[in-house]
Amino acid sequence: MAGNRPIPKQLWKAAALSGMASYLDAGLIVSISVNLAIYRDSYDMGVWMAGAISAIVTGCIAVGSLIGGRLADLFGRRRVYNWDIFCFALGAIVITLAPDDITLLAGVLIAGLAAGADLPTSLAVVSDAAPSWARGRLVAFTQVMWMLGIAVAIFLGFVLSTTGMTGARLITGQLAVAALVTWAMRSRLKLSGEYEDDDAPRTEGERAPSGVALRNVWTRAALxxxxxxxxxxxxxxxxxxxxGQFGTYLLVTVSDASQSLATGINLAFIPIGVLLTLAFVxxxxxxxxxxxxxxxASVQILAFVIASLTAGALVGMLVFFVLYQISHPFAGETNYKVWSQLTLPPDTRGTTQGLTYALSRAVYAVAAFFTPALLDYSPSVLLWTITACMTAxxxxxxxxxxxxVPRSPAVPRDRADLRVAGTEQPQQT
Known part of the structure; x- marks a missing residue:
């Protein structure tokens, strides 16, 4: 059975290095959230600056996804794949060493744009490198890295909660170190295929192969x-x-949980999500x-219905967290990543997935701006709205x-493929 065929170690290495985009994306968002109160006190930030930093993280990831995916299709996925992670490291270093809020904001801009650019690019690279019978597992594994990024940031935030700015610098510093190590390993990753000479100079006519022309995005096969x-x-x-952004806030303000209990609930349920995401892989x-x-998907909708019916009461929220954590690994972002690689045309995969990432993150940023006010007005309205979204x-x-999915080609191979050297497998018969 194809789904049980062993995957070469070199391909798992490629998946792990690509999954670092998800690890750093999640780690950046959560670390800024965890450290925001510390930044506010240490830098004497006003309320508008604190709000701007939170919004800019999501906004920059959206813009970076849009730009990065297109650049990868134009100038070579390996080139963008190597350098966006290096730019993220620079941004994380600026955040870690920032002496004031303006410098912090600059670091968030750099790291956010780079994290966004790496998301569609890294998924396209691992998808192109994988044989068709292993693509789902390798792409799904990047979601495990995303869960780990959340877990590490929350765990460090919990352990270092009494250390002030020192702890805040350690939380973001580990992201910088992880990014630099990933950059060094990606640079040595051996890829072969028709894009092997991406780094070679191109003439004007060669710079954008016909397979990645922007007009190819606006075809029915892609749209x-x-x-x-x-x-x-x-x-x-x-x-x-x-x-993800307001779960703790909701438990404290609506469910009347203490800050420590709210944080503990979030931390306690993360291992369930990690283990079941591994099962999905x-x-x-x-x-x-x-x-x-x-x-x-049915259990996930039920979880939000229970939260809505109880209007965010603590008992209802505990039931919600259990049902949500056991369902979202099989009906959530992991599915989106796999389906995108299966159904989007390979030659414009970076551009098209960059668009879906960018537009979605932009919507999330706008929604996050209004969420606290909507929670204050009526938790039930917010929860039922989310329930409707989950149903959609x-x-x-x-x-x-x-x-x-039934229309996707059995063996999608074309010019955009980037195979990991030494892992070519014979096609199935």
């Missing part, structure tokens, strides 16, 4: 899967992003990947499974 994956990701992500190249989506995401997922 339909791009629209479907966008609808799924933006509706599902509105709920996930809201609870094992199933990502089998029919069970999409079969389990139906059940998981489930419908989009069903459409992708029933209509788009």
């Amino acid at each position: 339909l899967p791009m629209a479907a994956t966008f609808v799924f990701y933006v509706t599902w992500g509105l709920g996930a992003n809201t609870f 094992r199933l990502a190249d089998t029919p069970w990947r999409d079969r389990l989506f139906y059940l998981a 995401a489930a419908c989009a997922g069903v459409f992708i499974i029933r209509v788009l």
Whole structure:
């Protein structure tokens, strides 16, 4: 069975190095959230500056995704893949050593743009490097790295909560170190294929191969899967992003939990998500990947219905967290990543997925701006709105499974492929 075929270690290495984009993306967002109160006190920041830094993180990731995905398709995915992680490291170093809020803001701008640029690029690289029978598992593994990025940032924030600015610098400093190590390892990663000479100078006519012309994005083959994956990701992500940014805030202000209890609840349930995401990786190249989506999406909707019916009461929220953590690994961002690689045309994959990332993150940023006010007005209205979004995401997922996935080519190979050297496998018969 193809889904059970062993994957060469070199391909897992490529997946891990690509997954660092997700690790750093999640780590940046969570570390800024964890450190924001410390920054506010240490830099004597005004309320508008504190709000600007929070919003700019998400906004820059959106802009970076849009630009980075297109640049990768134009100038070579390996080149962008290597250098956006280096730019992230520079931004994280600036954040870590920032003596004032203006310098901090500059570091957030650099790191946010670089993190956004790396997301679609790294997914395209690992997808292009993978044989078709291993693509689902390798792409899904990047989501494990995303979960680890959240877990490490929250854990360090909990352990270093009494150390003030020193702890804040350690939390962001580990991101800088991780990015530099990843950059060094990516630079030595051996890739072969038709884009092997990406770093060689090109003439004006060669700079943008016909397969990556911008007009190719506006074809039915690209627009339909791009629209479907966008609808799924933006509706599902509105709920996930809201609870990622404001879950602790909701537990404290609505559920009357203490700060320590609220933080502990979030930390306690993360291992469930990590373990079940690993389970998804094992199933990502089998029919069970999409079969389990139906059940998981139903449980996920039920979780938000319970939270909405109880209006955010603590008991209801505890039930919600259990149901949500056991369902989202099988009906969430991991599915979006795999479906995108299966259904989007390979030659414009960086551009098209960059667009879906960028537009979705922009929507999340706008929604985050209004979330505290909506929570203050009516927690029930917010929770029922998210429930409706999760229902829409489930419908989009069903459409992708029933209509788009069956149309995806069995062995999608073309000019955009970047194979890891020494791992070529014979095609299935």
